[in-house]
Amino acid sequence: MSDASSSSLVPLSESKPAPPPEEDVTEYLAFMAATERFAIPLSSVREILLVLPITNVPRSPREILGIIVVRGTIVTVFDSRFLLKVDANESTRQTRIILVKPDGDDEVMGLMVDQVLQVYRLAAEEVEPATAIGADFGDHVMGVGRPNEQRRATPSPPLTLLDPKALFR
Amino acid sequence: MDENLRDEFLAEAQEIVEALSRDLLILDRAHKDDDELEHDRLNEVFRGVHTLKGLSSMFGFPQIGTIAHVLEDLLDDLRLGKVIANADIFDVLFDGVELFQRLLVETSTGEDASDLSLFAEAIERVSTPNAPDAARPTGAYDIDTNILAVLTEYEEHRLNHNAEAGATLMRWTVEFPLESIDTDLDIVRERAKPVCEIITYLPSMESDRDDAIVLEVLLATTNDVATLRGALGDTGTLEELPRSTVARESINPDRPAPPSKESRSDIAIERSVRAVADTVRVDIRKLDNLMNLVGELALVRGAVTRMTEALRARGVGRDLAPEILRINRSFERRLRELQDGILDVRMVPLRHVFDRLARVVRQVARENKKEVHLAVSGAETEIDKLIIEELSDPLLHIIRNAIDHGIEDVRRRELAGKPTTGTLVLNAYQKGNRVVIEIEDDGAGIDKAKLISRAVSAGRITAQEANELSEEETLALVFQPGISTQNSVTEISGRGVGMDVVKTNISRLGGIVEIHTELGIGTTFTLTLPATLAIIRALVVRVAGHIYALPITTVSEAIVLDANRVRTIESRDMLDLRDATIPLCYLDDLFEHESDRSGRRYVVVVVVGTKRVGFVVDGLDGQQDVVIRALGKSLANVRGFAGATDLGDQRVALVLDTPGLVEEVFRASPTPRLEASA
Numbered sequence: 001m002s003d004a005s006s007s008s009l010v011p012l013s014e015s016k017p018a019p020p021p022e023e024d025v026t027e028y029l030a031f032m033a034a035t036e037r038f039a040i041p042l043s044s045v046r047e048i049l050l051v052l053p054i055t056n057v058p059r060s061p062r063e064i065l066g067i068i069v070v071r072g073t074i075v076t077v078f079d080s081r082f083l084l085k086v087d088a089n090e091s092t093r094q095t096r097i098i099l100v101k102p103d104g105d106d107e108v109m110g111l112m113v114d115q116v117l118q119v120y121r122l123a124a125e126e127v128e129p130a131t132a133i134g135a136d137f138g139d140h141v142m143g144v145g146r147p148n149e150q151r152r153a154t155p156s157p158p159l160t161l162l163d164p165k166a167l168f169r
Numbered sequence: 170m171d172e173n174l175r176d177e178f179l180a181e182a183q184e185i186v187e188a189l190s191r192d193l194l195i196l197d198r199a200h201k202d203d204d205e206l207e208h209d210r211l212n213e214v215f216r217g218v219h220t221l222k223g224l225s226s227m228f229g230f231p232q233i234g235t236i237a238h239v240l241e242d243l244l245d246d247l248r249l250g251k252v253i254a255n256a257d258i259f260d261v262l263f264d265g266v267e268l269f270q271r272l273l274v275e276t277s278t279g280e281d282a283s284d285l286s287l288f289a290e291a292i293e294r295v296s297t298p299n300a301p302d303a304a305r306p307t308g309a310y311d312i313d314t315n316i317l318a319v320l321t322e323y324e325e326h327r328l329n330h331n332a333e334a335g336a337t338l339m340r341w342t343v344e345f346p347l348e349s350i351d352t353d354l355d356i357v358r359e360r361a362k363p364v365c366e367i368i369t370y371l372p373s374m375e376s377d378r379d380d381a382i383v384l385e386v387l388l389a390t391t392n393d394v395a396t397l398r399g400a401l402g403d404t405g406t407l408e409e410l411p412r413s414t415v416a417r418e419s420i421n422p423d424r425p426a427p428p429s430k431e432s433r434s435d436i437a438i439e440r441s442v443r444a445v446a447d448t449v450r451v452d453i454r455k456l457d458n459l460m461n462l463v464g465e466l467a468l469v470r471g472a473v474t475r476m477t478e479a480l481r482a483r484g485v486g487r488d489l490a491p492e493i494l495r496i497n498r499s500f501e502r503r504l505r506e507l508q509d510g511i512l513d514v515r516m517v518p519l520r521h522v523f524d525r526l527a528r529v530v531r532q533v534a535r536e537n538k539k540e541v542h543l544a545v546s547g548a549e550t551e552i553d554k555l556i557i558e559e560l561s562d563p564l565l566h567i568i569r570n571a572i573d574h575g576i577e578d579v580r581r582r583e584l585a586g587k588p589t590t591g592t593l594v595l596n597a598y599q600k601g602n603r604v605v606i607e608i609e610d611d612g613a614g615i616d617k618a619k620l621i622s623r624a625v626s627a628g629r630i631t632a633q634e635a636n637e638l639s640e641e642e643t644l645a646l647v648f649q650p651g652i653s654t655q656n657s658v659t660e661i662s663g664r665g666v667g668m669d670v671v672k673t674n675i676s677r678l679g680g681i682v683e684i685h686t687e688l689g690i691g692t693t694f695t696l697t698l699p700a701t702l703a704i705i706r707a708l709v710v711r712v713a714g715h716i717y718a719l720p721i722t723t724v725s726e727a728i729v730l731d732a733n734r735v736r737t738i739e740s741r742d743m744l745d746l747r748d749a750t751i752p753l754c755y756l757d758d759l760f761e762h763e764s765d766r767s768g769r770r771y772v773v774v775v776v777v778g779t780k781r782v783g784f785v786v787d788g789l790d791g792q793q794d795v796v797i798r799a800l801g802k803s804l805a806n807v808r809g810f811a812g813a814t815d816l817g818d819q820r821v822a823l824v825l826d827t828p829g830l831v832e833e834v835f836r837a838s839p840t841p842r843l844e845a846s847a
Binding site: 053055056057058059060064067068069073074075076107108109168 | 715716759760761762798799800801802803804807808809810812813815820821822823
């Protein structure tokens with residue numbers, strides 16, 4: 001996932017395998033915005049695109065970067081800087097646009113991120129709900145994912161888990 | 170149930186219901202004018218409902234079947250003269266049409282509801298026979314019992330009716346070639362209509378040819394033989410049936426029962442199924458898909474053209490260039506034909522909406538106890554299917570308003586010396602690649618003084634502003650939410666909601682609304698709409714490195730900006746364009762693009778209705794056919810853009826909503842601006 005420059009499109013497998021029934025596990029796609037690590041439910045991710053020219057839309061809110069055309073459909077691209085309140089970053093080789101469809105009937109939105117990391121399968125006990133943390137986050141923060149170190153080969157720092165529906169509201 | 174079968178049923182049923190509605194409106198009109206109802210139209214309505222009944226039971230839609238069944242009974246009584254039509258009956262019949270429409274929608278969305286028993290009760294109420302029991306004078310004629318035996322109850326009724334009215338009965342024996350009998354009969358029916366009524370026609374065994382058939386046509390007429398001959402042509406034998414001297418007390422009791430209505434309906438169903446075979450119904454999304462493909466093909470063609478030019482510039486393949494050019498041109502022509510072909514398929518006549526509106530007019534007029542005559546013209550004007558769908562709400566609002574507030578009640582009209590029946594004119598016509606729809610009433614007109622005072626009291630404008638409003642600006646207040654000149658709130662309109670919807674919907678379609686009103690004389694709403702939304706020709710412009718497309722239909726000219734012709738009036742830059750002064754709008758300012766404003770700049774003059782604006786841009790990139798794609802919901806609140814389009818090479822350009830922007834320029838308060846640089 002770290003290098004997908006060979007193709008402009010990095011489609012995810014169309015039919016994702018259902019999580020094993022014996023475990024209450026959710027899959028998340030982790031990404032970087034500035035220096036922070038975030039993750040959104042994989043079920044809402046449609047596609048990951050390399051950066052393509054974005055057409056600026058005058059008079060749009062500042063969190064909207066502009067529009068792109070993806071196979072005939074106009075997709076609005078959002079800037080993670082304003083959406084996630086992180087510092088600005090220049091576009092790099094690692095910059096990607098994640099196409100997110102929050103819910104069945106929702107429109108597909110683009111989220112420009114600095115780097116796409118990997119997919120995490122988090123069990124319920126690896127997720128701290130936002131309500132349990134008590135801090136005053138925005139609605140779009142569902143909680144914090146703490147991948148259990150013992151179960152993984154590589155060290156995995158905590159992830160801020162995002163609710164896609166609230167994110168683009 | 171099989172989706173396709175269901176869709177087919179729905180489409181077919183929809184067609185029947187639409188025809189039903191059309192015919193009922195004509196009958197209702199005749200009834201209002203105290204004319205005799207056209208018996209064959211009434212029969213047509215009966216047959217339509219009957220077919221619908223047959224189809225719905227065939228495809229398993231019992232509710233529609235039930236409604237059709239009770240309606241059919243009522244219509245049967247009507248056509249047999251057992252029940253005489255009155256306003257209540259028409260109300261119920263129109264209710265039936267509404268109910269069909271609703272059931273069809275519910276069926277197509279898979280829902281299932283609706284209380285049918287209320288309707289059945291209403292039918293019951295009006296179905297009591299109210300016709301005097303007429304004597305049956307059939308016996309006054311010597312009609313071959315063999316003929317009488319096969320007459321249906323309806324045909325017998327028509328026969329009696331005509332005899333009663335003093336018509337002469339004739340028998341026309343005529344031969345038709347077998348292979349063209351269907352069309353020949355249609356022609357005969359058309360020709361016969363003005364001079365006589367065809368009661369029935371029966372095949373006779375007398376023909377001695379294998380490829381022809383002799384028909385005995387039973388006619389009722391008040392005209393003489395010569396007139397009939399003139400209309401029907403000089404074929405066959407035409408003889409008057411002798412009146413019998415002895416009135417028969419009844420028709421031969423031994424005759425076999427007339428063919429049941431059921432067996433006739435089978436023919437009707439068969440016929441309508443056959444009619445379906447020459448038309449194909451297509452999901453509009455499939456057409457959109459094709460349109461997208463054509464749009465992409467156009468992009469490919471553009472790329473080929475560019476490559477060809479590049480090759481020519483490099484001097485490569487000079488000998489092949491003319492050939493490539495020729496091929497390219499032919500490609501372009503075919504592509505355009507393909508595009509036109511697909512566009513043509515998407516076009517539907519406005520009749521579909523107008524029919525629905527005619528029902529609304531009738532209903533609203535009755536609710537308001539007003540007399541309204543609707544005159545429709547140009548219903549055959551064609552417009553994009555998608556526009557039609559968005560059009561019915563705005564038109565509905567305008568029409569309801571016209572009847573509710575425009576057309577006065579009978580007493581007021583009498584006082585004003587107007588005819589007691591108000592007239593509503595619905596007129597449509599094509600103008601270039603736009604479609605114009607006019608809705609004109611001869612009502613009281615809009616009271617501008619009242620409108621202004623309402624706007625001031627609603628806090629929309631200040632008293633100061635009110636004094637400075639132009640006529641046009643005053644009338645535009647009609648579209649402000651929450652402003653109505655009506656004192657009372659009715660169920661239908663007068664709450665000041667609705668007219669703002671009109672404006673919003675029409676502008677979203679890239680159309681404009683204009684109002685013309687005269688107090689005491691009437692009001693005209695004029696809607697100007699693009700004929701199609703799918704593909705438009707656009708002028709591509711550059712503004713500070715950004716690319717925009719302007720629908721060419723609104724562009725009147727593009728000229729070089731000449732600083733000497735720019736004047737500043739009340740700190741607004743205006744351009745002297747020949748004899749007129751038009752406001753300038755700097756797109757870089759409007760869109761907050763950084764621009765160094767060096768070099769030559771251009772003015773694109775845009776005309777929307779009677780307003781003209783010059784948009785100042787940095788460059789013109791020529792014209793292109795573009796496929797407009799909608800912006801996502803996340804950009805719904807951003808004003809000024811009708812959509813976006815893919816220009817190829819991953820370039821996406823926003824398409825300007827020129828009517829919206831022109832509106833904005835005219836509305837905007839003057840803002841100070843540095844003088845234009847040339």
